[in-house]
Amino acid sequence: MSGNDAFHDGEPHRGALAQRLNRLRAGVLGANDGIVSVAAVVVGVAGVTTASGPILTAGVAALVGGALSMALGEYVSVSSQSDSQRALIEKERRELEEEPEEELLELAGLYQAKGLSAETAMTVAVELTERDALGAHLSAELGIEEDDVVSPWHAAFASAVAFTVGALLPLIAIMLPPTGLRVPVTFAAVLVALALTGGLGAQVGGGSKLRAALRVVVGGFLALSATFLIGNLLGATNLV
Numbered sequence: 458m459s460g461n462d463a464f465h466d467g468e469p470h471r472g473a474l475a476q477r478l479n480r481l482r483a484g485v486l487g488a489n490d491g492i493v494s495v496a497a498v499v500v501g502v503a504g505v506t507t508a509s510g511p512i513l514t515a516g517v518a519a520l521v522g523g524a525l526s527m528a529l530g531e532y533v534s535v536s537s538q539s540d541s542q543r544a545l546i547e548k549e550r551r552e553l554e555e556e557p558e559e560e561l562l563e564l565a566g567l568y569q570a571k572g573l574s575a576e577t578a579m580t581v582a583v584e585l586t587e588r589d590a591l592g593a594h595l596s597a598e599l600g601i602e603e604d605d606v607v608s609p610w611h612a613a614f615a616s617a618v619a620f621t622v623g624a625l626l627p628l629i630a631i632m633l634p635p636t637g638l639r640v641p642v643t644f645a646a647v648l649v650a651l652a653l654t655g656g657l658g659a660q661v662g663g664g665s666k667l668r669a670a671l672r673v674v675v676g677g678f679l680a681l682s683a684t685f686l687i688g689n690l691l692g693a694t695n696l697v
Contacts, residue, residue, distance in 0.1 A: 485658040487527055487616040489651065491623025493677050495519045496647045497684040499631045500640055504688020507636045516631070520624040527620045532613035542606045549594050560594060561586055567597045626650050644681055651677045 498519040502512045553560050561582055569578035585593035595601050630646040631639045652670040659669035 484619045487619030488623035491620035494523050495624040496627035497680045500681050501684035501688040504685045505692040516628040524617045524620045528613040528617035531616040532609045535609040535612040539606050553590050648674050
């Protein structure tokens with residue numbers, strides 16, 4: 458059996474899985490946030506007034522502000538994660554340069570702790586060290602790879618784009634229909650979109666599509682209902 462045959466087709470492994478999950482997290486969460494937050498804003502304003510100007514203004518402001526907020530939050534979060542990973546990688550590289558024999562024994566000990574005999578563990582450690590010492594230690598000790606370090610700029614851009622794409626749906630849904638149908642159409646469009654994104658996220662991540670879709674649909678419905686009722690209440694009491 459060849460080295461490639463040792464892996465099952467379609468089965469994610471650590472490097473690819475980490476990258477996939479990171480893109481999934483940024484994309485799905487960004488799109489869902491865009492859909493729900495902007496929909497909640499425009500539906501809330503629609504509960505106060507039927508005028509297109511205030512609804513569009515509030516929706517665009519929510520879209521721009523939300524996209525920038527998502528990008529900034531993702532940048533800060535991923536920057537902290539990347540800095541920590543780079544520091545660990547540099548520390549491991551320095552230890553390999555300064556204490557190669559101690560590091561070899563440490564690597565062998567890690568594999569022995571996983572159930573290998575002392576002789577086999579040392580053989581594995583020696584062969585992996587000869588091939589890629591840093592990669593072997595990062596994988597065995599820290600569970601990371603050099604390629605796992607994600608660019609904060611890429612993560613920020615992906616989050617902003619995902620949020621914007623998601624936010625456009627409720628904005629379009631509430632502006633296109635006749636006045637009397639704006640809120641029902643927006644509710645329907647948002648809930649369908651949330652079901653699709655929830656199911657897609659679960660499919661890529663290998664989870665239950667129905668359960669994931671149900672979670673986001675219920676959450677989205679509660680958010681829209683709350684803001685619409687608050688908007689109606691404020692409008693009825695002439696507070697705005």
